[in-house]
Amino acid sequence: MSIDAGYETRPEGVNSEHQSKRRKENSARKKLAYRDYAVGWVAALSEEHAAARAMLDELHQELPQKEGDSNIYTLGRIGDHNIVIAGLPSDGYGTVNAATVGKDMHRTFPSLRDYLMVGVAGGAGKAGKFDVRLGDIVVGDKLVQYDLKKDLSPHYFETTAVPLRPSQRLRIAVAKLKSVHEAEESEVPTYIREIANNNPKMKRYSIRPSLQDLLFEDTYEHTEPNEICDTCDRSKLVERQRREHDGPEIHYGVIASGNSLIKSPEKRNQLVEQFKALCFEMEGAGIIESLQCLVIRSICDYADSHKNKLWQPYAAAAAAAYAKELILAIPTSENQESKLVRDELLFGEIKALQDSLSFGSILFREHSIQSPHGDTCKWIFRHSTYLTWLDPKERPRHNGFLWIRGKPGAGKSTLMKLIYTSLKSKFNAISFFFNARGDLLEKSSQGMYRSLLLQILQQLPTSQQEQLFRHHPLLRSIKPGCIKWDNGTLQELLSKAISQFVQGELMCLVDALDECGEDEVYDIVEYFEKLGKLASEAKVSLFICLSSRHYPSISVRDGITLMLEDQSGHRKDLGEYVNDKLHVDSVNAEIIRNTLIRKAAGVFMWVVLVVTILNKEYQSGRIFAVKKRLNVIPDELNELFKDMLKRDNNNMDEFLLSIQWILYAREPLKPQEYYYALQAGLDYEQGDLGEWDRQEVTIQNMEQYVLTSSKGLAEVTKGWHPIVQFIHESVRDFLLKDGGINEIWPSLECDFQSYSHNVLKRCCYAYIGARVSDTSVPTQDQIISSSFLRRFPFTTIAIRDVAYHSRAASVKLSQQDFLESFDFTTWTALCNPCSDQLTAYEVCESLFSLLTSQIPDDCSIRGTAQKSTHYHKLPPVLDCPFYHGWTPLGLASRENHGDLIRVLLDRGVDVNGRDIHDRTPLFYATLYGRQWEAIRRVLLRTLDRTNAEDDTKILELLLSRGANVNIADKSGETPLHAAVTCGHTSHVQLFLDHGAQVDAPARNSMTPLHLAAMKRHDEIIELLLNKGAHVNTPNKLDGRTPLHIAIDGGKPLPKKPSPNYGTRVNQFGYNDRIPFHIAVNGKESAASRLLFEHGGWMNAPDGDNIMTPPQQLATINKVVKILLGRGAQINTPNHTGKTALHIAAIFGYKKLTEMLVSYGAKTGISDNDSKTPLQLAVENGHSKIVELLQPLTRADKKT
Known part of the structure; x- marks a missing residue:
């Protein structure tokens, strides 16, 4: 077993990282309940399953496997339909296996209404009157099981099967799609192409095989052992007429199903003649009778001896593509549509809350604890206390509460990780491992509550999450990105989440509770006691396990306690470690081992350190001194640390700097960062801070340097993100809490923390200064190259943290001289190569600290615009572009860093200074509001901007x-364009009052009025028109006026109608389809806000576009009426010749069409394709528009 917190490691290998990535991706997906799924999709082959998965618009989280169901499911969504994809076992084809899969699927997902069996099949070829080719699709309106027979004579059988049909609902959907294909091209080729676009590894699914489509004569057998027919006689090919296109044809008819693979043209032709079968497969009959599924197949061979697998991926993709097109044609009710959109919005809000619970290092401590040594720790699973804790019969006695206590360094964390790993493989489990070396959330009760709540939310179905949050004030009153969690709210939500947990047993483990303050420990223990009782009352099987050091003053009324160092299994673990690691072969070896274990008193950390000391004595030849050395080694861990340091007084300056960096670095350093951090602080020659020569100094050298410079008290963690840390938290306690610093360096200043920050500041600045030479200052080419930071690995830390340490040191030590001589030129130059590692806000904070750290505490300037008398001279470089090409003032405005904005303005920076994009700080201050509002519209129900006043103050200041x-x-x-785009009415008014040009043209002559019309901001439109905006200005791109754009949302018009008549929330450009509706910013329903911000669209059915939210339709009508009332020319065409009436007819806006007609829109005008609004309404299936326009168009023609 390893020690409690020492010898930490992150998961090793690519496999662990890949699994972690997959778990993270799965947890980020939507999680629904079993009842939320409506379409079942069965795919027999792995290629069929992969093709089905590629058709999903969205993947969902996996759900727990139900008892008795061995199916493996892929869950997701196509359009508005939630889909369950199930595969057959790899060796289990045929009707019987298919029936089993279908039965289990129906039992697990009882709400499924539509079932599809989708995949590949052998085709009829040119038998009879059919011409079915490779890649073609066959939709089974009937299915017959051809191998059901009765015996008529010894040599003759008659098939007894009765043709089976899919459900009436699916037959209607097939008929509907078939009628669409009579007039329009199928979307199947588009969906097939998109497989490769979205999944580069699946290119073979999207490309027809290079091998030709070969159909040989019935009498010609395939004789070569090779499956591929490249040596077969081409003179035996059946002559077929060349098709005009390469895409798949869609056939409708009989599919023959059986339990055997057909590889005989005679058998194939017999079935074609008997049943008029178009293709042959092996699974459909197994589920169609009980589930009335629709069988969809694509041809991969001709059911003859020339059968091969080359066409299987493409055929699987073709069948899946048709299945997707069919699913999109299955209608859903209006109520269901509204619910889906509302659920989408609520899911976005909940996802935002989940994101706010998480923090960057939330799993670091758990991952960093090394696995036990050998077979140590496994005794816990046989221990009577542990078994009693998990025994449901004993639960009333202890309320599911177990507390493992032990001395510092005893090995509690290693034991807890083993328990957690075991439990989470069998049960639902959540955990938190406190990390005293981490940031505030890693070592506080709030971080624990946030982590536990996040984990349990990820295990709850979306419906239960919605129930938990639907009416919670968090959804209405808290700004996105600034959610302020408090322990009371977290405890409330965690209690509610656990009380409604019905997914089975829930294990909750919390390690190293003592890393909190003692008052926090009291509160945590009291809360968990209440939580255990609440769970019992709610009939929830909650098991809580805590670990900590001994707290004699804190106990639990109902619970079990296990003292780690008192356990015989733990003592055996110590003995196993000593036997394995102590290399002493003298006659006293057994005595030494027994003495070592006795003196350890159960503390694993002590054993690890002492074994190392004794091995060194023995390896140096001092065999006689080993026993004596052991006898004088102190029994207590703290005294052992002190003894180790007193025996080695070499390089104490280096050791001091080592512990200062480990104690006070802003975040743990990587080995290469640590190496150069110490080099920068030890007065070496400047050349030692130059480029890292990996030939001369290897990572192994640096890891060894960590051990020697820290005198064995620090280590480098193993794994994919190695960092430098103390070997155990007790080292930190020894140095800070127990006075170790004062004992080792009694002459140091009393405020060790400020003194240390000042030292670390000088290390950072020395490293920055070493970059001043011509060869080190990065050129623009070097900035682009990521190799710069590899060559100078401490650069990012030095640039970011020099200001952090300066401000921390300024609490006790003046920074006046340092900051007045600070080299801003080099600092700003080095911000660029670090731009991928530093956030914009971090740069702002660093710059703010560098400009203000010398100001006394009683003159704090945060939130003020004064105290300029305390500023040192502003360097000219701070008025030029630097980080990502932004100026400091532009960056501060972009980040809404009001304090830095005030400091820079007070120092006289150019308020109109442009960055590399020619954008000014005013533009970015406006754009920031747009980004903030975009997040708000997706995540929150409220439309009022609680931070709008602050934004406006920044703009007014500028x-x-x-x-x-x-x-x-x-x-x-201009800033006016930005304000209009984000819908800030107050900002638009502010800019107009300050002389903004109301008709300023942007790219393609898009004026602010065009943008306001696109977003349908009626109030902003009125403001602009009142200021004299021209209402009939066309843009240069396509000649659209604000009137056109108000109707179509500024997006290209759809080329043809879609068979999907449901609401679909996706990104623009999905499946080459163009969004039909652009939601109305600031006035629309919450649902349409979500759709707009996600680039979604709605494809409308016949009539007055009932799938468009009523609020959106009303706003479109209102905006159009405003424009018409202010002189918009109603019959002006755009570059394609379409008037406003053409566009309204395409979208099916009935009331808008009536309004346009009433304002004088001409119905007889033809566009560039010679189509009138009436013809476009017909093509798009809007019968009510047709009824309205037909008589008017006749009258116009007569006129």
């Missing part, structure tokens, strides 16, 4: 200092 409101960027956009 304007009061001379910001020019009409400066355009390289695309011609």
Whole structure:
């Protein structure tokens, strides 16, 4: 077994990282309940399953396997339909296996209404009157099991099968799609192409095999051992007429199903003649009778001896593509549509709350604990206390509460990780491992509650999460990105989540509870006691296991306690470790081992350190001194640390700097960062801080340097993100809590923390200074190259943290001289190569600290615009572009860092300074509001911006200092364009009041009025028109006026109608389809806001576009009416010749069409394709528009 917290490691190998990535991806997906799925999809082959999965618009989280169901499911969504995909066992083809899969699927997902059997089949070829070719699709309107027979004579059988049909609902959907294909091309080729676009590894699914489609004569047998027919006689091919296209044809008819594979043209032709079968497969009959499924097949061979697998991937993709097109044609009710959209919005809100619970290092401590040594720790699974804890019959006695206590370094964390690993493989489990070396959330009760709540939410179905949050004030009153969690709210939500947990037993493990303060420990234990009782009352099987050091003053009323060092199994673990690691072969070896275990008193950390000391004595030849050395080694861990350090007084300056970096670094350092951090602080020659020569100094050298410089008290963790840390938390306690610093360095200043930060600041600055030479300062080419940071690995830490340590040191030590001489030129130059490692906000904070750290505490300038008398001279470089090409003021405005904005303005920076995009700080201050609002619209129900006043104050501040409101960027956009786009009415008014040009044209002559029409901001449209905006200006791209754009949302018009008449939330451009509706920012329903921000669209059915939210239709009508009332020319065509009436007819906006007609829209105008609004309404299936326009069009023609 390893020690409690020492010898930590992250998971090793690519496999662990891949599994972690998959778990993370799965947890980020939506999780529904079993009852939420409506379509079952069975795929027999692995290629068929892969093709089916590729057709999903969205993947969902996996659900727990139900008892008795061995199917493996893939869950997701196509359009509005939630899909369950099930595969057959790899060796289990045929009707019987298919029937078993279908039965289990129906039992697990009882709400399934539609079932599809989708995959490949052998084709009829040119038998009879059919011409079915490889890659063609066969939709089974009938299915017959051809191998059901009765005996008529010794040599003659008659098939007794009765043709089976899919459900009436599916037959209607097939008929509907078939009628669409009479007039329009199928979407199947598009869906097939997209497989490769979305999944590069699946290119063979999207490309027809290079081998030709070969159909040989019935009498010609395949004789070569090779499956491929490249040596077969081409003169035996059946002559077939060449098709005009390469895409698959869709056939409708009989599919023959049986339990044997047909590889005989005679048998194939017999079945074609008897049943008129188009293809032959092996599973459909197994589920169609009980589940009335629809069988969809694509041809991969001709059911003859020339059968091979080359066409299987493409055929699987073709069948899956048709299945997707069919699913999109299956209608859903309006109520269901509204619920789906509402659920989408609520899911987005819940996802935002989940994201706010998480923090970057939430799993670090758990992953960093090494696995036990050998077979140690496994005694716990046989221990009577542990078994009593898990025994349901004993639960009333202990309320599912187990507390493992032990001395520091005893090995509690290693034991807890083993228990957790075991439990989570069998039960639902959540855990938190406190990390005293981590950031605040890693070592606080709030971090624990956040982590536990997040984990349990990820295990709850979406429906239960919605029930938990639906009416919670968090969804209404908290700003995105700034959710302020408190322990009370977290405890409330965690209690509610656990009380409604019905997914089986729930294990909750919390390690190293003592890393909190003692008051926090009291509160945590009290809460968990209440939680255990609450769970019992709610009939929830909750098991809680805590671990900590001994707390004699804290106990639990109902619970079990296990003292680790008192357990015989633990003592045996110590003995096993000593026997394995102690290399002493003297006659006193047994005495030494027994003495070592006795003195350890159950502390594994002590054993690990002492074994190392004794091995060194023995290996140096001092065999006689081993026993004596053991006898004088202190029994207590703290005294052992002190003894180790007193015996080695070499390089104490290096040791001091080592512990300062480990104690006070902003975050743990990597080995290479640690190496150069110490080099920078030990007064070596500047050349030692140059480029890292990996030939001269290897990672192994650096890891050894960690051990020697820290005198064995620090280590490098193993795994994929190695860092430097103390070997155990007790080292930190010894140095800080138990006075170790003062004992070793009694002459140091009393405020060791400020003193240390000042030292670390100098290390960072020394490393920055070493970059001043011509060969080290990065050029623009070097900035682009990621190799710069590999060559100078401490750069990012030095650039980011020099300000952090300066501000931390300023609590007790003046920074005036340091900051007045600070080299901002080099610092800003080095921000660029670090731009991928530093966030914009971190750069702002660093710059703010560098400009203000010398200001006394009683003159804090946060939130003020004064105290300028305390500023040192502003370097000219801070008025030029640097990080990502932004100026400091532009960056501060983009990040809404008001404090830095005030400091820079007070120092006289150019308020109109442009960055590399020609954008000014005013533009970014406006754009920030747009980004904030975009998040708000997706995540929150409320539309009021709680931070709008702050944004406006920033804009007013910039304007009061001379910001020019009409400066355009390289695309011609001004701050007014940005304000209009994000829908900030108050900002638009502010800019207009400050002289913004109301008709300023951006790229393609898009004026602010075009943008307002696109977003359908009626209030902003009124503001712009009142300021004299021209209502009939066409843009240069396609000639659309604000009137056109108000109707079509500024997006390209669809080329043809879609068979999907349901609401679909996807990104723009999905499946080459163009969004039909652009939601109305600021006035629409919450559902349409979500659809807009996610780039979604709605494909409307016949009539007055009932799938468009009523609020959106009303707003479109309102905006159009405003424009018409202000002089918009109603019959002006765009570049394609379409008027406003053409566009309304395409979308099926009935009331809008009536309004346009009433305002004088001409119905007889033809577009560039010679189509009138009436013809477009017909093509798009809007019968009510047709009824309205038909008589008017006749009248126009007569006129």
